[in-house]
Amino acid sequence: MIRKLTFGLTLSILAAGGAAADCAFENDVPIKVITSAFPAYKAIADNMQECGNVQVELDQEVRTKSAPALAADPALYHISSVHNGTIVPLLNEGTIRPLDELVAEFGQDLNPNQLIRIDGKIMAIAFMVNMQHLMYRKDIFDELGIEVPQNYDEVLAAAEKIEQAGVVDYPLGATWMADWNIGIDFNNLFVGYGGTFVNDDNTPAVDSEAGRKTLEMMKKLAAYMDPEYLVADATYVQQQFQLKKIAFSNFWASRAAKMDDPNESEVVGLVATAAAPAAEPGGIPAAMYSWDGFAIAKNISDEEAEAAFRVALEGGDAEMVEENNDLAIWLIDGFEPTEMADGAIATIENGAKPTPSTIWRGLINDAIEKNVVEFMTGKKTADETLADIEAAYTTSAKEAGLL
């Protein structure tokens, strides 16, 4: 009996050892990680956990949680996922550490493109880029003889044609949920129309020609969308695609793989990608791109930081990319762009700008979100909306010490 038990135990230990075998080193320092919850991060998390002693929390609200969690001493997480926006409070409060030494020691396999340098110091490691670009049903576009729209006038024309043909419930989809989602779409168009959010002295500059054009275009686009667009987040639009309810959308690259997932999608092989359309003919794409990756907390011991860094690299190594090639636009060596990645790469090549990493970005986005929603529900006119955006921004910018 005892012998049997020992045998069983040995087996289970062996099995556990087998799971960790894919990691290049045996991690014996407990590491806690918080990351965003989309599929690419799930893949990275699975790979990190192979090193042992790694506890990962996949969380939709990293953007609000990571700053206070890393400000604690000792920090509540060793590793946090970051992007252009979420890195700002971490830099601002000095809660993440420079990675230059760790990169020199362990980062031989990193692509130089992955190193996020701020003021000369490496502050984060990027694993992928993410953005919205055109995704469209090529079967519908071919059948109706529609060219891939290059700018938003052509988007409206294409939507009109699809509406006339009546092949789907709604021609257009958009992630216009009444929170940061709709804010991002306003920003994309606003930048496309050549707008600047904030002047050099931090005063707002949204109340402009570009602002007016953006709102006008959003009203026109809304006519071709599911009227309940204010509750449409990325998953909602993804399902609209998968269930054949919409024909095209300027949609997140990170969701592209889901279109071809036979378990959930009815449109496997029917969706193609292209560059985000320009706002005006000949302009830059009406889309901003951001990078997604990891930063290491400052308020932890150097030993923990070293282990955390190695675990993070292990999570995003070439092996992981090989297994999950289609989940994201990886920056890691070994990534082979598929057809679904065309849209993202073309968007950047056409001159899309990276999302700015500044303190005012959060403030102005907050003001934009709320007021654009009220514009879309008809509670405010375009002029009132833009004036209220500037007023709300001014109030909070004063409190943030910017004005």
Next chain:
Amino acid sequence: MRRKTFWKFVGPSIFLMVLFIALPLCGVFWQSFFLSVPVVEAVEVETCTPGFPSQVCTTVTKSQAVLDEFGRPVENTTFVGLELYRSVVNPEAVREAFASRNPGAILRVDFWRALRFTLTFTFVTLPFVLGLGLAIALAVNNSTQRLRGPVIFVSLLPYIITPVIGGISIYWLFVGDGIVTQLIEGLLDRNVSVMTRGWAVEALMMFYRVWHIAPFAFVIFYAGLQGVNRDTVESAMIDGASRFERLRYVIVPHLMPLIVFVTLIHLMDSYRVFEEIVAFNAQSQRISLQWLTYDFLQPDDSGNRAIGRAAAASMLTMIGIVIIIFPVLRRAWRDHRA
């Protein structure tokens, strides 16, 4: 009870209430007069981010927080008097709205929009909660002994469900092509989008709250009904009082203290309406005062939060609750002394 025994029982409770309720409240009150502004400097920063095929580096002038020797952001805290209350309430916009004879324009200010919804929500749901609670209590009281248990159990179900979960399940019945929406579409033979109509979302939220809270009123009233004096009811019947007259002149007066109690609890609870906004994703159409406070506290993408304004908004919410429950409390006090 002897005085010493009384304090032994009540003391710990008072101590905890002071520690966890009164002190934080004073803290928030204090905080609402102070503004902490981080010290920001303009610096030139070179940022290198990924691009295709190689990195893009840009140098821009950025505002950046100044850190002290311990690596924490330096903040200047100043007494600002009622400034934070002013930026929440926005009296200039109110004056302007009334000067231009367009009072509706004050709803452009979040606070007034939230107050409008909160008050409507509170006072529209109140009579329904009382009425429905009383109706169920009377129905159960008059049903046969054998049915009573199952009926009580079924009527209590909505109250047992966690508010957000119950709200979300009703939301799903209506959003997009939800079951109920499809039914309505079938009846009207046209496309219906419930969530695009502000009034529909508002009505759904109120319906949900009544459905959720009525069982609470029912339990209280049902307990009260057990104490109605049989003799009084019988003599009223002999005097020829109709069913309604017995209800009006015997049962309701008997239940009055309980009605006041339920009213009090409901006013306090529904003035703090919050779960419905979350569950029904209603923030694009309707916001409440409690939501406003939450929204101020929520850090934005760059980690800024308006703690001062959140404190001011929550003080205003508390003042609002005190104002609306004052008449009810006064009544309860008078009854108590009588």
